Amino acid sequence: MIxxxxxxxxxxxxxFLPLMLFFTSRVRGGREVSLxxxxxxxxxxxxxxxxxESGQALHIGLGSGGVGGRETAxxxxxxxxxxxxxxxxxxxxxxxxxxxxxxxxLPVAQxxxxxxxxxxxxxxxxxxxxxxxxxxxxxxxxxxxxxxLAHEEIAANAMVGTMGDEYLLMGESGAKxxxxxxxxTSNVETLPFVFATADxxxxxxxIFAGGAYLLRLPExxxxxxxxxxxxxxxxxxxxxxxxWRTVL
Amino acid sequence: MKRRFSxxxxxxxxxxxxxGVIVLLGFFxxxxxxxxxxxxxxxxxxxxxxxxxxxxxxAINVVRVNLMRIRQRKGGLYSLVTLAAxxxxxxxxLTDGPxxxxxxxxxxxxxxxxxxxxxxxxxxxxxxxxxxxxxxxxxxxxxxxxxxxxxxxxxVPLKFPWAEDxxxxxxxxxAVPATAGARGIILGVTLGIVTTGLRLLLGIDRPYSD
Numbered sequence: 001m002i003x004x005x006x007x008x009x010x011x012x013x014x015x016f017l018p019l020m021l022f023f024t025s026r027v028r029g030g031r032e033v034s035l036x037x038x039x040x041x042x043x044x045x046x047x048x049x050x051x052x053e054s055g056q057a058l059h060i061g062l063g064s065g066g067v068g069g070r071e072t073a074x075x076x077x078x079x080x081x082x083x084x085x086x087x088x089x090x091x092x093x094x095x096x097x098x099x100x101x102x103x104x105x106l107p108v109a110q111x112x113x114x115x116x117x118x119x120x121x122x123x124x125x126x127x128x129x130x131x132x133x134x135x136x137x138x139x140x141x142x143x144x145x146x147x148x149l150a151h152e153e154i155a156a157n158a159m160v161g162t163m164g165d166e167y168l169l170m171g172e173s174g175a176k177x178x179x180x181x182x183x184x185t186s187n188v189e190t191l192p193f194v195f196a197t198a199d200x201x202x203x204x205x206x207i208f209a210g211g212a213y214l215l216r217l218p219e220x221x222x223x224x225x226x227x228x229x230x231x232x233x234x235x236x237x238x239x240x241x242x243x244w245r246t247v248l
Numbered sequence: 249m250k251r252r253f254s255x256x257x258x259x260x261x262x263x264x265x266x267x268g269v270i271v272l273l274g275f276f277x278x279x280x281x282x283x284x285x286x287x288x289x290x291x292x293x294x295x296x297x298x299x300x301x302x303x304x305x306x307a308i309n310v311v312r313v314n315l316m317r318i319r320q321r322k323g324g325l326y327s328l329v330t331l332a333a334x335x336x337x338x339x340x341x342l343t344d345g346p347x348x349x350x351x352x353x354x355x356x357x358x359x360x361x362x363x364x365x366x367x368x369x370x371x372x373x374x375x376x377x378x379x380x381x382x383x384x385x386x387x388x389x390x391x392x393x394x395x396x397x398x399x400x401x402x403x404v405p406l407k408f409p410w411a412e413d414x415x416x417x418x419x420x421x422x423a424v425p426a427t428a429g430a431r432g433i434i435l436g437v438t439l440g441i442v443t444t445g446l447r448l449l450l451g452i453d454r455p456y457s458d
Contacts, residue, residue, distance in 0.1 A: 006276055012442070020446060067455075068299055073441040076448070079455050103306030104299045108455050132313045133306040139363040151323060165370065172373045175380070186437040188430045196377035204433035208440030211453070219452040223443045230439055 012230075019229055024222025033221055040182050040200035041213040044081070045088060047156040050180055052092040056155035059097050060085055061145055061170070062109060063161020063185065064138040066102020071162035073208065074186050075105055078161035079112050080210040081184075085158065086116020090125060097148060098131040101141035106133045142166035149173040160184040160207050163194075171197030261451035267291055268449040310334060395421060 002010070027033055051058040062078040065071025082098060089096045098113060100106050110131045117126035134144030149157060150173050157174045159167075163185045174181045175197045183194045184202025194201050205227075211220030274288030311334075314327035333354075340350040382393045402411075402418040447453040 002276065010276055013446075016442060017446060020443070068295060073444040076444055076453060076455055077440075080453075103302035106302065106305055106309055112455065129309070129313050129316050131309070133309045136306075137363070139366050143362075143366055147323070147326075166367075168370060168373045168377060169366065172376060175377075186440070188433050188437075191433070192381075193377060196381035205436035205440035208437075208444055217452075219447065219450075223447060223452075227439045227443050231436065234435065234439075 015233070016226060016230055020223045020226035022222075023225040023229075024219050027218040027221045027225075033225065035209075035212060035221070035224070038202070038206055038209065038213055040184060040202045040206070041210065043182055043200045044085065044158065044214065047158055047180060047182060048085060048088040048092055048094055051089075051096075051155040052094040054155045056153040057095045057097045058085065058089065059099065059145075059148055059152075059154045059157045059159075059174075061157070061159035061161065062098065062100045062105060063159065063163045064101040064141045064166065065162025066100070066105045067108060068102075068104055074160075074162045075102070077184070077186075077207040077210055078159075079108065081158065081160045081207075081214065082109060083112050083116060084210065084214040086113045087119060090117040090120035090122040093122075093125065095125075095127070096130055097152065097154065099134050099141070099145055099148060100131065101134060101136060101138070103133060103136065106131060138164050138166040142169045145170040146173040149177060149179065154179060156180040156182075158182045160202060160210070163187055163190050165190065165193070168193040168197070257454065261454060264454075265449055265451050268445075272449070307334075 047058055060082055062075060062082065063071070065075050067075050085096060088094075096113070098109055100109050110128055113131055114123070114126050114128075117123050132144070132148075134141045146169055148154065149170065154177075157179045159170070159181075160183070163170075163183075164187060167183070167185065167190045171181065171183065171193060181198040182200045182202070183198040184207040185191065185194060186204055186207055188204070191201070191203060209220075209224055211217045212224045270284065271288050271291060274284040277284060311331065314331050317327040318324040318331075337351060337354055340348055340354070344350065378396070382389070382396060384390055384393060398414065399418050399421060402414040444453065
């Protein structure tokens with residue numbers, strides 16, 4: 001017997017999946033889609049430019065979450081940004097320093113970085129130690145990132161992933177040094193700290209839009225459109241529910 | 249960014265997709281004779297076992313990165329301390345077990361106080377961050393400053409004529425606009441997570457191969 005929650009999730013997926021496939025096929029068919037501006041994604045290439053010009057490294061933090069748990073989606077969003085920056089780093093010969101807090105995320109991040117260099121035929125520039133596992137707890141990870149941002153030759157800082165209160169320790173270290181920072185997290189409680197310390201922020205769901213904005217993948221643009229339609233649907237359902245409860 | 253086709257990446261995609269579908273089906277479907285939940289539990293156990301191997305990769309990475317730092321003389325002393333501490337705890341853990349006195353002592357009297365110290369710095373960092381964010385730059389920052397100051401004042405345990413009104417205002421700000429904004433973001437994040445999950449299941453996102 002299917003429970004009420006299961007039925008709701010199933011209905012949600014049954015609406016969402018066809019919508020996603022429909023919009024993906026439309027984008028693949030060449031339909032032009034205008035996406036609203038997200039300044040943080042527009043500013044990402046400038047981080048690489050800054051690092052390349054100064055001959056210093058770019059720090060890319062994937063947050064204190066990892067793969068396999070509740071934070072998997074945020075970690076994957078961070079990996080998408082890493083994939084884009086890896087390509088750019090290989091092209092502009094800029095060495096990134098990638099930090100992770102999850103041991104399972106470490107080989108995945110190394111693979112994503114390596115693929116960026118491979119795509120640009122610059123595999124010789126790839127160093128596995130460019131990806132560093134700093135520690136499995138948020139506090140240890142924050143301490144590690146603080147050290148990287150404060151003492152290493154870093155030109156800019158990009159962080160996307162799960163981050164709790166410990167973000168403030170990292171963000172302030174970067175801000176104190178005057179680093180250009182782009183930070184995105186899905187943790188609502190952390191967003192005020194991000195807003196206070198970063199130059200550009202990716203708020204909540206925006207971190208999941210990296211594939212559409214940075215890589216222009218039709219599947220990602222299609223899923224983003226489906227997401228928008230689902231949001232409208234949910235808003236409609238909420239409004240109907242409010243009216244229902246108010247009138248009846 | 250175009251994806252290149254390769255047999256190996258296709259195999260990974262099929263395996264990942266199939267495992268994902270089975271785990272998802274186990275959440276929805278209950279068919280007699282077909283024990284999807286059991287299969288789901290086995291797969292999740294495998295995932296935990298495989299993830300445990302990542303501990304080894306993590307340890308190797310820590311050693312390699314710190315050896316590199318020692319060679320390059322970039323914070324070499326700290327790296328030396330890190331490696332020595334890691335080795336010591338590893339030796340104690342392997343000889344006497346993770347619940348041995350030495351390992352427990354290290355966690356209780358070294359790691360926990362250090363983490364507490366780090367988080368205690370948060371108070372100062374919050375003040376500095378507030379100083380920066382409360383600068384008047386535009387209408388938004390002016391509103392933020394105004395609401396921030398009013399909420400701060402409402403927390404002060406002093407009795408002044410309009411203290412109750414201010415407390416009511418604070419409660420309204422926290423219960424209505426702040427909660428509405430937070431719920432909006434959470435709803436968006438949920439949609440983003442579902443989308444990411446579906447893209448993984450369909451093999452569109454492949455963080456494991458290219």
